[in-house]
Amino acid sequence: xxxxxxLVAFIIGAGSHIGAAVxxxxxxxxxxxxxxxxxxxxxxxxxxxxxxxVDASRRESIEAAFGTVTKALGPVNVVVYNAASxxxxxxxxxILSLSSExxxxxxxxxxxxxxxxxxxxxxxxxxxxxxxxxxxxxTGNILPFTQFSPSPYHTLGVQKALATxxxxxxxxSYKEDDIKFYFATLVSHKGGIPEPxxxxxxxxxxxxxxxxxxxxxASNWDHRFTLDGKPYLHV
Ligand SMILES: NC(=O)c1ccc[n+]([C@@H]2O[C@H](COP(=O)([O-])OP(=O)(O)OC[C@H]3O[C@@H](n4cnc5c(N)ncnc54)[C@H](OP(=O)(O)O)[C@@H]3O)[C@@H](O)[C@H]2O)c1
Numbered sequence: 496x497x498x499x500x501x502l503v504a505f506i507i508g509a510g511s512h513i514g515a516a517v518x519x520x521x522x523x524x525x526x527x528x529x530x531x532x533x534x535x536x537x538x539x540x541x542x543x544x545x546x547x548x549v550d551a552s553r554r555e556s557i558e559a560a561f562g563t564v565t566k567a568l569g570p571v572n573v574v575v576y577n578a579a580s581x582x583x584x585x586x587x588x589x590i591l592s593l594s595s596e597x598x599x600x601x602x603x604x605x606x607x608x609x610x611x612x613x614x615x616x617x618x619x620x621x622x623x624x625x626x627x628x629x630x631x632x633x634t635g636n637i638l639p640f641t642q643f644s645p646s647p648y649h650t651l652g653v654q655k656a657l658a659t660x661x662x663x664x665x666x667x668s669y670k671e672d673d674i675k676f677y678f679a680t681l682v683s684h685k686g687g688i689p690e691p692x693x694x695x696x697x698x699x700x701x702x703x704x705x706x707x708x709x710x711x712x713a714s715n716w717d718h719r720f721t722l723d724g725k726p727y728l729h730v
Contacts, residue, residue: 503571505529508578516698529564551578552603554610561614570621576633582650590646601650605657630709633658635680666716679718682727700724
């Protein structure tokens with residue numbers, strides 16, 4: 496870790512795309528950054544990033560990972576929840592062909608948002624962050640904005656729906672504490688699913704947009720944006 500900063504971010508579900516770009520941006524601008532994923536090789540605090548193992552579908556694992564990060568880097572003031580999974584039913588058009596175990600497992604990744612947000616708020620309230628920005632951002636998609644999710648993507652929709660329910664409420668609850676909650680979603684220029692290839696090109700855009708959300712005044716928890724980083728305004 497090359498900085499003595501007390502600004503600390505924890506990215507849960509940090510891979511080579513959004514996680515890597517957001518981490519680079521935060522690191523460049525003075526943050527110590529912890530990268531969490533299931534297969535992370537735990538690292539020394541001396542390295543550029545602090546890697547920590549976390550399975551966001553397991554409550555105890557999230558709690559333990561926050562403990563590890565806080566001990567190594569100090570309390571966090573930014574959390575990005577980027578983990579997601581898709582559990583396609585054996586008969587893709589019949590959602591109930593999915594096993595109950597697989598459904599519960601998938602939903603657990605949505606429930607993980609609650610545990611992560613709870614840990615985040617505890618960290619944010621540390622006095623060291625009194626004058627720092629405090630933000631919890633979940634990477635979104637448009638699935639939770641309609642009741643219908645195509646059967647193959649239903650489990651992903653469940654995760655995102657759980658995330659939106661919590662974030663909408665938490666954004667309101669913690670406004671007075673200057674704590675921001677966002678469900679941040681890349682959309683096409685028409686407001687739908689990104690066009691083919693757009694998501695793959697969007698890592699840097701996510702990094703710029705998340706940086707702005709962390710630092711600007713609180714706005715609507717449901718933040719949709721296009722590949723050029725501009726907000727997509729919707730009713
Ligand atoms: N706007 C849109 O339409 C749209 C389109 C596509 C994706 N997305 C969203 O973008 C996010 C993923 O983006 P990305 O491209 O950055 O993915 P990515 O590069 O594949 O990184 C995601 C990382 O999450 C980790 N992960 C998966 N399950 C996990 C778990 N249970 N606990 C902890 N870590 C876990 C994986 O590492 P391990 O395997 O080591 O755990 C993986 O490296 C998701 O939230 C997804 O829903 C949005």
